[in-house]
Amino acid sequence: xxxxxxxxxxxxxxxxxxxxxxxxxxxxxxxxxxxxxxxxxxxxxxxxxxxxxxxxxxxxxxxxxxxxxxxxxxxxxxxxxxxxxxxxxxxxxxxxxxxxxxxxxxxxxxxxxxxxxxxxxxxxxxxxxxxxxxxxxxxxxxxxxxxxxxxxxxxxxxxxxxxxxxxxxxxxxxxxxxxxxxxxxxxxxxxxxxx
Amino acid sequence: xxxxxxxxxxxxxxxxxxxxxxxxxxxxxxxxxxxxxxxxxxxxxxxxxxxxxxxxxxxxxxxxxxxxxxxxxxxxxxxxxxxxxxxxxxxxxxxxxxxxxxxxxxxxxxxxxxxxxxxxxxxxxxxxxxxxxxxxxxxxxxxxxxxxxxxxxxxxxxxxxxxxxxxxxxxxxxxxxxxxxxxxxxxxxxxxxxxxxxxxxxxxxxxxxxxxx
Numbered sequence: 001x002x003x004x005x006x007x008x009x010x011x012x013x014x015x016x017x018x019x020x021x022x023x024x025x026x027x028x029x030x031x032x033x034x035x036x037x038x039x040x041x042x043x044x045x046x047x048x049x050x051x052x053x054x055x056x057x058x059x060x061x062x063x064x065x066x067x068x069x070x071x072x073x074x075x076x077x078x079x080x081x082x083x084x085x086x087x088x089x090x091x092x093x094x095x096x097x098x099x100x101x102x103x104x105x106x107x108x109x110x111x112x113x114x115x116x117x118x119x120x121x122x123x124x125x126x127x128x129x130x131x132x133x134x135x136x137x138x139x140x141x142x143x144x145x146x147x148x149x150x151x152x153x154x155x156x157x158x159x160x161x162x163x164x165x166x167x168x169x170x171x172x173x174x175x176x177x178x179x180x181x182x183x184x185x186x187x188x189x190x191x192x193x194x195x
Numbered sequence: 196x197x198x199x200x201x202x203x204x205x206x207x208x209x210x211x212x213x214x215x216x217x218x219x220x221x222x223x224x225x226x227x228x229x230x231x232x233x234x235x236x237x238x239x240x241x242x243x244x245x246x247x248x249x250x251x252x253x254x255x256x257x258x259x260x261x262x263x264x265x266x267x268x269x270x271x272x273x274x275x276x277x278x279x280x281x282x283x284x285x286x287x288x289x290x291x292x293x294x295x296x297x298x299x300x301x302x303x304x305x306x307x308x309x310x311x312x313x314x315x316x317x318x319x320x321x322x323x324x325x326x327x328x329x330x331x332x333x334x335x336x337x338x339x340x341x342x343x344x345x346x347x348x349x350x351x352x353x354x355x356x357x358x359x360x361x362x363x364x365x366x367x368x369x370x371x372x373x374x375x376x377x378x379x380x381x382x383x384x385x386x387x388x389x390x391x392x393x394x395x396x397x398x399x400x401x402x403x404x405x406x407x408x
Contacts, residue, residue, distance in 0.1 A: 004388075011372070011387035042398035043391055049401070050366045053347050054340045058251035062265050066243050066272045 001025045006036050014043050224289040231279055243272060249290075249368060250297050256363045257301050257356075259348045267304060271297050287377055294370065295378045298360060305356050350400040358393035365390050 001009075009026050012018040018026065030037045133139065227245070230238030250271050255264035274296055282292050351359050364370045364378065365386075376383045 007391050008384050008387045010391050039395050043394045046394040046397045053344045056252040056255045063247050066269050
């Protein structure tokens, strides 16, 4: 048996748990090896010395301090839950809510709503009280359909009117460009055609 | 003049360490952990009360400073509170998990304070002569427990962190080799080898200080 193997066995030997062949091999090795004998003696002496050393006792206030600063019980469990499993709203909206719910965004939205309400008041726009019947899907759909058709009609009408206005404007321009000496005030375009 | 009496290499004695840890305490640990995870306030208090001494003792023996040991013990329990959910009963003992957590914090602390210790060691060398002359007075008779504790503390600080933590876990905290191996994540043979080297080094340090062991 080598000295390295003996070194490992010494721990069990000192503990008194080394039995059988290993114990016999170690006991036959030690008398012929001064280095291992010295190591065994040192180990025995130190373990005996450490046995005299009392346990290190923590100060009484340490436990109070730990419990005071540590997130114990329900608080810890609640923190655990909130950090481990975000609510379905948070999962759905992701980081969007975190951005939108910042104080500056909330304040900005509040100021915008306030501004629009003031403008509506000055323009004498009276907001109609919403009734439960207004939330009927059929009614909501009809309302949207009606409004979209109206918007389409208005925009078409605006386009047609715009064409008429441009035509009148060009006609007036032609008249203003006509020769002042021409009797009857013939338009310049007609004069060009005559030529 | 050598003042250390070297005993005979042949001896037999009863092991001071329990070979099998009581199953009751294991069950109690597991029950405590389950109650803690269930959100019971009283269970957290019990957990702290049961394990504060061990954690503090390891920290104190390793750092040789009461204030540092208190701060580190507090940090250990903060981590326990935060990471208790990651402890799996089937993967090992709670005591091993707790000791590993403590050990990792101690190693972090050791690395962080390495520079401070380098500057302090110069002062240590200056006061070493005084220590040696004062130690002669201690060699007579049996050392009192408290004095032995202080001498051991001083000697432990001379060991490398690997040897120191192994000696603390085995000889002072009386963990089993298997538990120490799991804590340090090394084979049991390595634990025994480190332990013997640590004990031999301690004997040399104490002998240099002319302490009768």
